[in-house]
Amino acid sequence: MSTSAQTAQVLLRCVGCGAVTPVDESGLNCAVCGDLLEVLFPLPGLELPDAAALRSLWLRRRTSPLAQDQSGVWRFREMLPPLGEGCAPITLREGNTPLYELSLCARIAGVQQVFAKHQGMNPTGSFKDTGMTVAASFARKDGFRWVACASTGNTSASMAAYAARGGMKSLVLIPEGKISWSKLSQALEYGAVTCQVKTDFDGCMKILSEIVRRMPIYLLNSINPFRLEGQKTVAFELMEQFDWQPPDHVIVPGGNLGNSSALGKAFGEMKDLGLISGLPKLSVIQAEGANALVRTVREKGGKELVSVHAETLATAIRIGNPASWKKAVRVLEASGGTVEQVSEVEIALAKAEIGADGIGCEPASAVTLAGLKKLVKQGFVKANESVVLVLTGHLLKDPDFTLKFHRGDLFAGTPHEKEAAVLAPRQRAPIVLEASVDAVLKTLEAAEKQS
Numbered sequence: 001m002s003t004s005a006q007t008a009q010v011l012l013r014c015v016g017c018g019a020v021t022p023v024d025e026s027g028l029n030c031a032v033c034g035d036l037l038e039v040l041f042p043l044p045g046l047e048l049p050d051a052a053a054l055r056s057l058w059l060r061r062r063t064s065p066l067a068q069d070q071s072g073v074w075r076f077r078e079m080l081p082p083l084g085e086g087c088a089p090i091t092l093r094e095g096n097t098p099l100y101e102l103s104l105c106a107r108i109a110g111v112q113q114v115f116a117k118h119q120g121m122n123p124t125g126s127f128k129d130t131g132m133t134v135a136a137s138f139a140r141k142d143g144f145r146w147v148a149c150a151s152t153g154n155t156s157a158s159m160a161a162y163a164a165r166g167g168m169k170s171l172v173l174i175p176e177g178k179i180s181w182s183k184l185s186q187a188l189e190y191g192a193v194t195c196q197v198k199t200d201f202d203g204c205m206k207i208l209s210e211i212v213r214r215m216p217i218y219l220l221n222s223i224n225p226f227r228l229e230g231q232k233t234v235a236f237e238l239m240e241q242f243d244w245q246p247p248d249h250v251i252v253p254g255g256n257l258g259n260s261s262a263l264g265k266a267f268g269e270m271k272d273l274g275l276i277s278g279l280p281k282l283s284v285i286q287a288e289g290a291n292a293l294v295r296t297v298r299e300k301g302g303k304e305l306v307s308v309h310a311e312t313l314a315t316a317i318r319i320g321n322p323a324s325w326k327k328a329v330r331v332l333e334a335s336g337g338t339v340e341q342v343s344e345v346e347i348a349l350a351k352a353e354i355g356a357d358g359i360g361c362e363p364a365s366a367v368t369l370a371g372l373k374k375l376v377k378q379g380f381v382k383a384n385e386s387v388v389l390v391l392t393g394h395l396l397k398d399p400d401f402t403l404k405f406h407r408g409d410l411f412a413g414t415p416h417e418k419e420a421a422v423l424a425p426r427q428r429a430p431i432v433l434e435a436s437v438d439a440v441l442k443t444l445e446a447a448e449k450q451s
């Protein structure tokens with residue numbers, strides 16, 4: 001992956017057999033058993049300040065004029081693999097995302113406090129930016145001209161932006177017709193060579209794995225361990241926002257399972273360093289139609305992957321063969337979290353409920369609230385416990401879904417049509433009127449009567 005002396009001290013560990021290799025002797029998979037790799041932390045011989053010193057250093061950087069301090073990722077660079085002296089990161093000032101309290105959603109779910117860590121507020125509108133700034137910076141440092149990813153949309157949008165900022169070319173493989181045009185338009189605007197391939201995400205991934213074996217192209221999917229290092233910083237930022245008192249539960253959507261793996265790694269590292277005293281329970285929610293992790297845990301005890309043919313309107317998580325399943329299972333076990341699945345209608349309803357709290361998100365993010373409601377009913381989450389939902393993408397990432405929802409078209413003519421009747425109270429179809437004051441006033445009166 002790298003031949004630079006500056007990264008020579010970075011070590012990668014295999015999640016399967018545990019073999020440790022220097023980064024400059026590694027590919028993206030373990031040379032011994034072929035499994036995925038993760039960055040070893042802390043690096044042997046690298047002295048870290050104590051927890052109190054780290055906290056105040058990170059806080060001080062928030063007022064710094066330097067680009068890498070203004071980045072909500074590189075601000076925590078003591079926890080990241082070192083890029084090396086004189087090597088500037090490619091940054092769009094990612095991270096620094098808000099933590100919102102969702103009071104309506106808390107009432108609906110039946111818990112006292114629900115927070116949203118809104119990763120959709122990143123520069124390209126999704127959590128992918130936090131990982132991309134790190135992995136793209138390593139790609140440039142290692143002299144790559146081309147970077148590439150297979151994507152359900154958000155990774156490609158993010159990669160294309162960071163490649164453009166870093167002066168690299170990017171290749172995107174996306175499943176034809178199965179990603180939101182809003183995400184597709186981002187990749188085009190940032191200049192990526194964008195291929196709509198006649199297959200699904202898993203098929204795109206297969207083709208790309210072969211391409212990067214044949215060509216000097218740097219793979220920026222989340223099997224790249226540097227991506228996950230950047231995505232860890234969400235957890236650091238969250239703990240800073242919570243004054244280093246972990247919440248009881250953190251709930252994330254699960255697709256390729258890189259994000260849950262990254263967050264789990266981050267919480268573990270913070271605990272080891274004494275930055276937090278305990279781990280929040282980290283739970284992963286999937287769409288029923290893309291439930292590989294749920295089935296892996298329930299049917300195989302987390303020991304063997306159950307792949308599925310994925311189908312869901314939450315296209316971001318339409319993934320049947322998640323690469324990081326082993327890492328995610330380990331995180332569930334270490335934190336005492338759980339897995340759950342939610343239906344298409346439950347996702348749509350939860351998305352509108354988050355919207356009604358004044359915070360929009362894309363469908364994949366809404367599985368978190370839908371899952372929380374189930375976990376409360378099951379007694380896994382107690383009414384007096386604090387919960388953080390990680391909202392992974394912005395509302396405007398998938399406007400088609402939202403418009404169809406409000407027009408009542410989302411499930412029309414599908415087997416979900418009957419069940420979708422529960423969505424009616426949340427639907428707000430646009431109202432076409434004659435151009436008159438009276439017409440608007442009448443509409444206003446009718447709305448007032450309804451509320």
Ligand code: F0G
Binds near residue numbers: 156255316317
């Ligand atoms: N939420 C959103 C909005 C996503 O875009 C993704 C993944 C996930 C959740 C799931 O995260 O894969 O780390 O478990 N999107 C990828 C993409 C696969 O290509 O944009 P994960």
